[in-house]
Every structure is written in C-alpha cells, then in structure tokens.
Amino acid sequence: MAATIGWYGPLIDLCRASSHIGDYVQLLVFVHRSTPVQYKIFKNGGEVVRMDIMVGDETRSYFPVTIWEKQMSTQVLAGHVFLLQNLKISRFGDVVEARALHCSSFQCLLHPNDFVSSKGLDDSIGKCRLGTAAREKLQKVVGWLNRARLAHCGSVLNYYEHMSQVQVNWRMPEEILTQDCSSLSDVSECRNSCKATFHASIGEIFLPITWTNLREAENERMFISRRLHMQGGNSLIDDFITTGCRICGTPVNAGLGSSMEKNSIPLYCEKSSNRLHAVGSIYRPFLLYVWDDMKYVPVLVDNNAAEVLFGNVSAEKVYSSYKIQKNHGPLSSIDGKNLGIMDKRRGSSEPNYYIIWLILLKLLFKHGKNSPLKFKVWVDARRDWECGRLQMLSVSFPAFRRIA
Structure with a gap:
C-alpha cells in the first residue's frame, strides 16, 4: 500500500x-x-x-x-x-x-x-x-x-x-508412536497422530481470554510477555489461574456463548480412573508459541503441562501464596529478593510460590535462539494448529531444577 x-x-x-x-x-x-x-x-x-x-x-x-x-x-x-x-x-x-x-x-x-x-x-x-x-x-x-x-x-x-528437504527426510510409519524431529518443519510434516520431540525457543505465551468481553484495545492483555513488564499487573494471576479439574485441566467456566457452550466442564473426567473430577485451582489452558530458524508454531498447554513448564509449581500453591501476600502485605515486585512468605494463621514461613512463579514465567522468555528447550508433544492430526494440533506433554530445561 x-x-x-x-x-x-x-x-x-x-x-x-x-x-x-x-x-x-x-x-x-x-x-x-x-x-x-x-x-x-x-x-x-x-x-x-x-x-x-x-x-x-x-x-x-x-x-x-x-x-x-x-x-x-x-x-x-x-x-x-x-x-x-x-x-x-x-x-x-x-x-x-x-x-x-x-x-x-x-x-x-x-x-x-x-x-x-x-x-x-x-x-x-x-x-x-x-x-x-x-x-x-x-x-x-x-x-x-x-x-x-x-x-x-x-x-x-x-x-x-x-532447506527442510535438505535435512533428514523421514516418513513416520503408523506403528511408530514417538518421533524425534530435527526441526519444527519436521513436526509440521506429521500426517498421523503421534508423539514427537523437538528443540525450540519460547517466543510468546498467548492466553485466550474468553470468559469476559474485551475491547479491541485490550487484546494485548492476552500476550503474557508484554504484561510481565507492565506496572499494576496483579490481575495476571486472576487471568492465569481459575477453578477446574486438576486431572483433565478443564476450567469450570471456560468461555462465553450459548447455554450449551457455557456448560463447558464435562460430566465425567476422561483422564481420571474413577471418572470423577478433582476440582481445585488450575492453570487455564493457553498457547505457547515456540520457534526455531524455520517455523513458529503454537503448542496447547493444559494444567498438568503448565505445572511442568513452571518448575512443578502447582496453581494451588501459587494462588495460596498470592492470597496470603495480598491479605498481609503489599505484593512484591519481580526482583527475587523475597522468596519467603509468613502465614500468620499458621505461624510459619513457607516459600513464596507466587513470586517464584513470576520469576519462572519471566525466565521463560530469557531463552534465546541459542538456548532452545526440548519439548515432547502429542500431535493430533485431526485438529487445526490454533485448536491444539500440538499439545505439550513435557519440557526439559537446560539448567532448571525441580522446586519442592
């Protein structure tokens, strides 16, 4: 133009x-x-x-x-x-x-x-x-x-x-369930549902806000990398964490729409052995945009995968620390200086999982082009890319350790 x-x-x-x-x-x-x-x-x-x-x-x-x-x-x-x-x-x-x-x-x-x-x-x-x-x-x-x-x-x-054709040219037999991919271009070539592993860097976390009506000027609220550097971002915890099933990761009220769509949580839990939901605080499903030299693709992350991504820190722990800190003092900034919190009701100190979670969230965007993470995903060939074609199963961090 x-x-x-x-x-x-x-x-x-x-x-x-x-x-x-x-x-x-x-x-x-x-x-x-x-x-x-x-x-x-x-x-x-x-x-x-x-x-x-x-x-x-x-x-x-x-x-x-x-x-x-x-x-x-x-x-x-x-x-x-x-x-x-x-x-x-x-x-x-x-x-x-x-x-x-x-x-x-x-x-x-x-x-x-x-x-x-x-x-x-x-x-x-x-x-x-x-x-x-x-x-x-x-x-x-x-x-x-x-x-x-x-x-x-x-x-x-x-x-x-x-360039992708010059790289390793593979065609996955249907009986093979796991495929090691040398690039995201290889992942995009998967025509059958399977498990796949690949290396990629994190470019963005996109949180679809469907439980409220946003004005067009507020769309940036759904891009987490921006909000981590904005003042007054305490609403981040309310957007990220909600009530739902800790096993299947389904929120109790995930979106707007007709009465059928509002009744979003299924009657039975597909992933539970007794088919019952374990209701509690969970991470809302979000899209993790990852990239390498050739592609940029979204990966769906549910509650269980989000816990792995956030250093095995559960939504329950994060939200509990957030409420204690909010009720008994000003919310700390993301400076890493206050990793403990005093629970006056219990008379004891415990890790401030809210601040730890914020630090881990910010560190995810520190990994640049030269330090990719190793992802393991489920490739669902029946779905579109923006609707969970790739769903994260696990991720390996070069230097992260599990937080007890």
Whole structure:
C-alpha cells in the first residue's frame, strides 16, 4: 500500500532502533517471515489478533515487528522488501520491537521475482519512487541480500522448504508412536497422530481470554510477555489461574456463548480412573508459541503441562501464596529478593510460590535462539494448529531444577 501521509520520523538502520524508544521511525527491510497469532473460541470461529513479522537489513539480520491493525495484517509478505512507514519503537524488558499503529503504512519495493536477474533487479530498483536516502538504503539492503543469498530461491518460504528437504527426510510409519524431529518443519510434516520431540525457543505465551468481553484495545492483555513488564499487573494471576479439574485441566467456566457452550466442564473426567473430577485451582489452558530458524508454531498447554513448564509449581500453591501476600502485605515486585512468605494463621514461613512463579514465567522468555528447550508433544492430526494440533506433554530445561 503506497503511503498517503507524511513521515513522522527518520529512516533508521535496525541496529539503531534501541536509540529511538518511543519515537516514530521508517524502516526499509527484508521480510523473513510473517506469522499470525490467532485463536478460535468456538469450532467455527477465529480471529487474527496480532501479526508478528521478522525483518532484517544490512545492520541487523533479525528484528521483530508487530501489527495490530487487522486491515494491515495481510499486506506484508515474506520474501519481499518493504518500506515500513510511521512505526513506533517500543521496549518490553530486554526486547526492542517496532509496532505498526493506525497511522502506519507499508510500501512493497521489491518482489522475490525481481531477484532472478541482475538486469531485472536494477530495473525494479530504478522504478521505485524514493528519495535519495531511501534509495541508498535500498541498495544496501539489496547488497546484503545478495551476499546472504536470502532472496534467490523465489521467496523466503521456498527457501525454508528447500532447506527442510535438505535435512533428514523421514516418513513416520503408523506403528511408530514417538518421533524425534530435527526441526519444527519436521513436526509440521506429521500426517498421523503421534508423539514427537523437538528443540525450540519460547517466543510468546498467548492466553485466550474468553470468559469476559474485551475491547479491541485490550487484546494485548492476552500476550503474557508484554504484561510481565507492565506496572499494576496483579490481575495476571486472576487471568492465569481459575477453578477446574486438576486431572483433565478443564476450567469450570471456560468461555462465553450459548447455554450449551457455557456448560463447558464435562460430566465425567476422561483422564481420571474413577471418572470423577478433582476440582481445585488450575492453570487455564493457553498457547505457547515456540520457534526455531524455520517455523513458529503454537503448542496447547493444559494444567498438568503448565505445572511442568513452571518448575512443578502447582496453581494451588501459587494462588495460596498470592492470597496470603495480598491479605498481609503489599505484593512484591519481580526482583527475587523475597522468596519467603509468613502465614500468620499458621505461624510459619513457607516459600513464596507466587513470586517464584513470576520469576519462572519471566525466565521463560530469557531463552534465546541459542538456548532452545526440548519439548515432547502429542500431535493430533485431526485438529487445526490454533485448536491444539500440538499439545505439550513435557519440557526439559537446560539448567532448571525441580522446586519442592
């Protein structure tokens, strides 16, 4: 989409983004991948809530951009070179990103086919209506792409598919129940239901808030990495923990809708030996978005898997510590200095599982590209990706130990 409004800030290199926190900027970049983060409340429903794109230039190979405007989410395609106009630079903890707002606009400068021949590439660059600074930046980005050979496979998606074919090529026999996968691309090739193991890093925790009506401006509440760095985030515990079955992980009241949909907890527990629910505090089901060099996929996490993810700290312990601390003193910040809590009713001190849980939650996003975790999941070939096609069974942490 061509720009219809003026520039609100300078054209910058990605390596300079951290110097422009809170400012509007222009970015001329190559798009590595474009991933919608979406959820489905009911069987036939679905909504794209946020589009995550990974871009790069000659100064920084990978840089995240988020798009919240629905009409913009389909405009940015992987494998293309774009001029992204009027984006705002934001920081969340250690992460610096660019964010598209209502005043942002996108202009596609080069398509994958433009890189087929040098003459065709020169002609396409010559047709771009750009100022001197933007044209010089475009030449630098093109030079980087030629050196890195990122744009010579027709599109970056074809490049990823080509690389996945070069890797171990396996076809899982139906009788094999567990498959060790070398990448998320291998996991996506599973056509039959099975167990699969793979290494990946955690990019986001997405908590579908279906038990209340959110305004569109409140959608960010469902992205946990953002909320960990916001002030006044005590409602996080109320969103994460609810009443439900500790065995099957089904909340008592999971969503809105018709009277049939509101009666969400089944009469019998499918995972219990006596078919009875064990009602208590549980972690609500959420989507864990994991990624490697080639893919970015959602993994459904229920109560039991969430306990493993959170260092074997149960929702009961977290919520109990939260209530004690809330009733007998101000809620501590996530600084790790107060890991004990005094229960005046019992006259004893016990670990502050609420603060421990917050620290563990924050540490999940510390694992970068070079320190992936090992996941074991159940692949349900009958389900869509956003409805639990991958369901987490366990995860191995490089340096985490169990908390008693």
